[in-house]
Amino acid sequence: MSGAWTRQGAVPGVGATLPPPVKAAATRVRSFWWLVSRRGRPDRSGLRILFYHRVSDDDDPLAITPCRFGEQMELLAREGYEVVDLATAVVLLERGVPAPNVVALNFDDGFRDVGENALPVLERLGFRATVFLPTGVIDGTSTFAWYDDDQPALLSWEEVRELDGGALSFEAHTLTHPNLLLLDDEASRREITQSKLDLEARLGRPVDAFCYPAGLFGERERTFVAEAGYRVAVTCEPGVNVSGADLLTLRRRQIDPRDRRLDFRAKVGGGHDTPLPLRGVYRRLRYGAGLKPEQEATVATTGH
Numbered sequence: 001m002s003g004a005w006t007r008q009g010a011v012p013g014v015g016a017t018l019p020p021p022v023k024a025a026a027t028r029v030r031s032f033w034w035l036v037s038r039r040g041r042p043d044r045s046g047l048r049i050l051f052y053h054r055v056s057d058d059d060d061p062l063a064i065t066p067c068r069f070g071e072q073m074e075l076l077a078r079e080g081y082e083v084v085d086l087a088t089a090v091v092l093l094e095r096g097v098p099a100p101n102v103v104a105l106n107f108d109d110g111f112r113d114v115g116e117n118a119l120p121v122l123e124r125l126g127f128r129a130t131v132f133l134p135t136g137v138i139d140g141t142s143t144f145a146w147y148d149d150d151q152p153a154l155l156s157w158e159e160v161r162e163l164d165g166g167a168l169s170f171e172a173h174t175l176t177h178p179n180l181l182l183l184d185d186e187a188s189r190r191e192i193t194q195s196k197l198d199l200e201a202r203l204g205r206p207v208d209a210f211c212y213p214a215g216l217f218g219e220r221e222r223t224f225v226a227e228a229g230y231r232v233a234v235t236c237e238p239g240v241n242v243s244g245a246d247l248l249t250l251r252r253r254q255i256d257p258r259d260r261r262l263d264f265r266a267k268v269g270g271g272h273d274t275p276l277p278l279r280g281v282y283r284r285l286r287y288g289a290g291l292k293p294e295q296e297a298t299v300a301t302t303g304h
């Protein structure tokens with residue numbers, strides 16, 4: 001277990017959540033409910049975006065094992081899903097093209113093990129994914145707050161440039177991975193805007209997508225994202241994205257290290273499209289003090 005969990009009681013990178021064993025048990029119950037009520041039939045009403053952080057055997061609440069990741073991707077391939085990056089998925093969403101067999105894949109934070117352990121699987125299966133990079137952390141001028149001195153290796157800029165446009169493409173995730181809600185206007189705007197400019201300079205192409213760190217955002221952050229010129233932004237609110245959805249607050253479902261095969265099937269199939277019942281309460285307890293009323297409203301309601 002990483003220091004982050006014991007120190008903050010939160011799964012790092014995705015903000016406060018339930019303790020892993022409780023979350024896993026609650027997830028399992030819900031997966032069984034989906035299996036029974038839907039007889040395991042996937043809901044195909046819109047686009048689901050799955051997100052991961054690390055693919056590694058390390059003991060880290062953000063790491064799914066390469067073995068389990070491989071099994072999950074094989075399952076998607078066997079069931080005929082087309083697995084695409086965010087940009088591709090959004091084009092389909094904007095066109096209103098019904099794409100019942102499309103799933104979008106994201107990796108947050110730019111860990112090197114994604115290149116080592118996920119990329120070969122994606123290439124073999126013809127899948128694509130989007131990786132969200134906090135540019136200052138990749139630069140080495142900032143570190144993730146939840147690791148002590150054991151921060152796992154990140155992709156280097158050289159690797160990012162080399163990989164971009166293949167099975168992986170890279171998009172923005174602020175400069176330093178802060179809780180944007182706790183920053184003043186100027187700092188919040190800079191995190192959002194400057195990371196786009198930095199990444200565009202590194203990649204030599206426009207960067208259109210943004211990921212709110214830990215999924216924490218309010219109306220203010222959404223406005224800054226729009227003003228910075230992003231076309232698309234993703235949250236950590238679970239759910240399905242249908243045609244006409246707000247492209248600056250797209251929903252995603254995290255795949256957890258403890259998810260078993262049934263949980264994964266249920267997440268892909270729509271059995272986990274709402275937050276776990278206690279999650280909102282837990283997040284408000286964790287973040288409530290730092291939220292302005294309108295932000296709290298956004299954080300509290302976006303899952304519904």
Ligand SMILES: [Zn+2]
Nearest residue numbers: 013108109214
């Ligand atoms: Zn992140």
